[in-house]
Amino acid sequence: MSTIKEVAVFAENKLGQMAIITKVLADAGVNIRWVTIATTETFGVIKFLVDRCDEAFAALRQKGFTVSLIDVLAIEVPDKPGGLFEVADTLRKNAVNVENASGFVTQSQKRAVLLIEVKDIDRAEQVLKKKRLRLLGADEALKL
Amino acid sequence: MFWDKEWETLSRAELEQWQLRRLRSTVQHVARHVPFYQQKCAERGLGARAILSLKDIRRLPFTTREDLRATYPFGLLAVDRADVIRLHTSSGTTGKPKAMFFSKKDVAGAADLIARCLVMTGVGRGDVLQNMMTYGLFTGALVMHYGAEKVGLMVIPAGPGNSERQCLLMQDFRTTVFHTTPSYALYLAQFLKERGIDPRRDLSLRKAYIGAEPYSDETRRKIESALGVKVYNSYGLSEMNGPGVAFECEHQQGMHLWEDHFLIEIVDPATGNPVPDGEEGEMVLTTLRREAMPILRYRTRDITSVIRTPCPCGRTHRRIRRITGRADDMLIVRGVNLYPQQIERVLMSLPAVGHSYQIHLEGLDELIVKVELADASFDGRVEHLVNLQREIVERLRADLLVKPRVELLPPGSLPVSEGKAKRVFDKRIL
């Protein structure tokens, strides 16, 4: 299993919410490695990849935030032209529906990582591995 | 179980005879001692002798909320001030308050009705009542308190709010029954859950008396399942003693209205004319036993109807249906009439929706419903929230025939009220 946990927070789409949430995480000594924000007119879901997931969850919950942990896959995107296409194509051909995706390139090692949320995470893992695409474990993803 | 079987099961003929007699003496009493009624009756050329049958009540003048304000403070007092032993007031959002006076007999009478209500729901000596209504000028807590003492319950005068302490009292003194508003009951359920207290395992609660705000049957079920209690609907208003005017029996099919104390009429809220038997309209109440401040034909503004069939419990006092709205609460949005309770009913039927909601009317007739997500329903996926929001819009549109804008909010975003919840905010520029 190469699933990684992200902390998702349900917040009002209101000025200052992000500052409050990140302050809670800072006070809990949690280091944020990656963040994605999805908003509608009235609310937003903010997802964090953090070094200490359980502490982040507990700290936010204690401050009255609505939090949930979600499983994601961290796929290393091959460093070559068409690298991202290869990942996307593999998922599409195997009818794995990606519900959410976000990507980043690490500064230090020049590696590109794609985080994806899918319904059937085991199957997604299977088809990606079969295609010899590398999935990062939590330790590795956090060290990037 | 009966507190006063003779009165509670009096035959309809005897009950109506008693009502007629009491109506006549009430009219006589106010015509003699209350200038406000003196004048109104004189205008109509009326005296007690004009009341030959119960139907003649229609010849009497209505009393409105505005009349109570206009005659504040002593205008409707019908006895010597020295005979008044208690004052309650009720404040509206605007204008002067209303004053309610109780003689010794009135205090006893109100307590007696509560005693009937409590025994009717199967509580008695040995039960512990945690009274979470507001003590003070508001009638809600004190009237219940006196009635419960009369029956012999141990009363904890907890008052509202301070959930931490409510919870401690419930645990330490093994509270079996509590009395509160629907919004606070729901808040408390959430509070207990957050503290990891399971009411079924950790508390001794059996029953809840919920009133002071209209609420839907869906809300009742939510409270019942969250707190592991049986919820009894309680109806009252400060102008008519406070709680104990009408209450559910063990069958929980409508609330028995104590007809030896109150004469009930249902009228068209717009015209004041009686509606056909059994149909919905505004409830009008006349006090039949009150001394200090009798009120003739009080326009309650509450919308309900009378259930015509007898109740299996054997009580002859007719039942009223759950209040479906307040005549004043009726909203007209884009030409469609709707009550906030309709919106509540739809929201509370959706398990993913939390307890708090607000209705905002803004701009040019725009209906906005703000509602919280149930805490356990968040799975981190924004798509699910968007879908839920869409579903709420659809369900409301189907029920109200008006399409609202729905704002889904995280649990705990809306302010919690410990008394009556303010739910409707009308900021339209019409």
Ligand SMILES: [Zn+2]
């Ligand atoms: Zn009954």
